Amino acid sequence: MNKFYITTTIPYVNSDPHIGFALEVVEADILARYHKLMGEEVFFNTGTDEHGAKIHGKALEAGKDTQVYVDSYAARFKALLPKLGILPEVHFIRTTDAHHKQAAQEFWTRCNASGDIYKKEYEIKYCVGCELEKTDSELVDGKCPLHTNLEIEIRKEENYFFRFSKYGQHLLEFYADNKTFVVPDFRFNEIKKFVEAGLQDFSISRLKEKMSWGVPVPGDETQVMYVWFDALVNYISTLGWPEDVSNFEQFWGTAENSNGVQIAGKDNLRQQSAMWQAMLFSAGLPNSKQVVIHGFINSGGQKMSKSLGNVVDPFKVVDTYSTDALRYWLAREMNMFEDGDFTEEKFKESYNANLANGLGNLVSRVLKMATNAGIADFRLQIADFNAEYKTYLEHYEIQKAADWVWGKVKEVDEYIAREEPFKKIKVDAEAGKKDIEYLLAHLELIAYHLQPLLPDTAKKILIALQDMSTGTIPRLFPRVE
RNA sequence: CGCGGGGUAGAGAAAUUGGCAUCUCGCAAGGCUCAUAACCUUGAGGUUGGCGGUUCGAGUCCGCCCCCCGCAACCA
Numbered sequence: 001m002n003k004f005y006i007t008t009t010i011p012y013v014n015s016d017p018h019i020g021f022a023l024e025v026v027e028a029d030i031l032a033r034y035h036k037l038m039g040e041e042v043f044f045n046t047g048t049d050e051h052g053a054k055i056h057g058k059a060l061e062a063g064k065d066t067q068v069y070v071d072s073y074a075a076r077f078k079a080l081l082p083k084l085g086i087l088p089e090v091h092f093i094r095t096t097d098a099h100h101k102q103a104a105q106e107f108w109t110r111c112n113a114s115g116d117i118y119k120k121e122y123e124i125k126y127c128v129g130c131e132l133e134k135t136d137s138e139l140v141d142g143k144c145p146l147h148t149n150l151e152i153e154i155r156k157e158e159n160y161f162f163r164f165s166k167y168g169q170h171l172l173e174f175y176a177d178n179k180t181f182v183v184p185d186f187r188f189n190e191i192k193k194f195v196e197a198g199l200q201d202f203s204i205s206r207l208k209e210k211m212s213w214g215v216p217v218p219g220d221e222t223q224v225m226y227v228w229f230d231a232l233v234n235y236i237s238t239l240g241w242p243e244d245v246s247n248f249e250q251f252w253g254t255a256e257n258s259n260g261v262q263i264a265g266k267d268n269l270r271q272q273s274a275m276w277q278a279m280l281f282s283a284g285l286p287n288s289k290q291v292v293i294h295g296f297i298n299s300g301g302q303k304m305s306k307s308l309g310n311v312v313d314p315f316k317v318v319d320t321y322s323t324d325a326l327r328y329w330l331a332r333e334m335n336m337f338e339d340g341d342f343t344e345e346k347f348k349e350s351y352n353a354n355l356a357n358g359l360g361n362l363v364s365r366v367l368k369m370a371t372n373a374g375i376a377d378f379r380l381q382i383a384d385f386n387a388e389y390k391t392y393l394e395h396y397e398i399q400k401a402a403d404w405v406w407g408k409v410k411e412v413d414e415y416i417a418r419e420e421p422f423k424k425i426k427v428d429a430e431a432g433k434k435d436i437e438y439l440l441a442h443l444e445l446i447a448y449h450l451q452p453l454l455p456d457t458a459k460k461i462l463i464a465l466q467d468m469s470t471g472t473i474p475r476l477f478p479r480v481e
Numbered sequence: 482c483g484c485g486g487g488g489u490a491g492a493g494a495a496a497u498u499g500g501c502a503u504c505u506c507g508c509a510a511g512g513c514u515c516a517u518a519a520c521c522u523u524g525a526g527g528u529u530g531g532c533g534g535u536u537c538g539a540g541u542c543c544g545c546c547c548c549c550c551g552c553a554a555c556c557a
Binding site: 009010011012013014020021024049054134135136164186187189190193194197199200202203204226228231264265266267268269270271275296303333335338339341346349350353354356357358360361362363364365366367368369370372403406413414416417418420421422423425436473475476477478479 | 483484485486487492493494504505506507512513514515516517518519520521522550551552553554555556557
């Protein structure tokens with residue numbers, strides 16, 4: 001049996017889940033469901049990234065024990081999954097899981113054995129106001145934007161570094177041999193350019209006495225791993241690596257047959273397609289098979305931010321509309337690879353046009369015609385996806401796959417207007433009935449192809465088709481005014 | 482000349498290797514009554530950011546310019 005492995009990146013639990021995470025996990029779920037329906041054995045991973053100074057700081061600020069703090073956030077992310085209609089068998093890894101920590105340590109040990117880890121003095125930019133380390137990109141004019149009255153302190157400490165620079169050439173050769181390693185191609189070009197420009201080693205640990213919230217570095221009591229290093233290992237620790245070799249090789253793959261598909265946002269291009277791959281080289285493990293990079297969801301034309309107050313809460317969207325309404329929007333209104341824009345108004349417009357008036361209304365009218373014609377049951381007959389639709393999903397073109405389905409919705413509406421079976425049945429019962437059966441078959445076609453996209457809705461339609469004797473017609477998506 | 486993405490109807494998008502500028506929403510008129518005030522048809526709406534070039538033919542290829550938006554290393 002073919003194996004399919006897909007993973008999202010794991011969100012950092014320093015704030016509530018936002019719609020960007022919902023996008024990523026729904027995209028992964030659509031692909032996982034598709035491969036499952038194609039008869040493959042699927043391993044689907046998501047989870048939470050829970051170490052690091054930021055989280056530690058936030059917990060201290062809230063006056064909570066750090067583990068208690070991350071537990072409550074992890075629960076929040078976990079609670080979102082059923083709200084989004086994610087496959088219940090999804091693996092949810094937490095980087096504070098005991099097994100993950102052991103796996104991260106083993107990974108470190110292997111990189112160290114390859115001679116890729118060394119100690120060097122590192123200059124940390126530290127904001128006394130936040131009591132946190134700051135990155136260059138967080139600073140505005142060399143100052144912390146939250147504490148512009150304070151100077152940034154430079155603190156020197158000895159950290160472990162990873163020899164990223166050693167793997168530049170190796171990465172370029174790997175990219176050349178794997179022509180669709182990063183999807184879409186413009187992102188692949190971006191990362192190639194970045195690697196070509198030359199790589200610098202990056203720090204992978206912090207002094208424990210200053211920042212204790214991390215995985216202990218093997219063989220050095222004084223240091224903990226920097227959050228990235230341990231977090232990236234989740235993609236394989238989730239499979240039971242290093243102990244469960246069989247599971248690891250079946251799903252993550254082998255050197256000859258890599259099998260791990262990763263989905264990530266455009267901000268994660270470097271970490272996933274360069275840094276993590278170099279780490280895998282170093283540890284002597286198979287690379288990912290593909291890294292699929294999606295865009296961002298903006299809100300009203302601007303980046304979502306707390307200060308602008310335009311953050312979209314996926315829980316709220318689901319509660320107002322429905323799980324499948326949100327899944328529809330993420331699948332069809334978002335281009336898989338470009339940025340999209342969310343506004344309540346556009347969401348509602350699209351909901352009414354495509355779900356209420358389009359799909360929902362079509363199901364109503366066809367089932368009513370069937371009921372009126374005395375057709376009580378319908379034998380399901382579709383067992384495979386359309387070839388064009390398959391091609392789209394195999395190339396991660398979720399939007400196009402959804403377009404294909406709604407193209408069918410349109411065709412069926414047109415057919416009804418052209419053939420007028422509701423009229424025909426009054427003069428020629430046989431011909432009218434034949435038309436209606438044709439419509440029912442197309443409803444099945446639509447429902448079948450909706451399974452990965454809107455699983456709940458697909459199921460409702462398929463169930464309704466099989467028993468129309470009760471005369472009750474599901475109202476899938478009521479109009480919202 | 483740091484790297485990259487983009488500019489197509491009021492809005493959002495699409496257009497293998499150059500070949501009738503297409504689709505959805507919205508708007509107008511008509512049709513239909515199976516349906517969730519829904520559905521179908523037709524129509525209005527365009528200097529494809531600008532200028533120039535190649536070509537029988539350019540949204541597409543080449544040159545220059547203008548304007549948006551990311552990234553610029555340890556930020557998911």
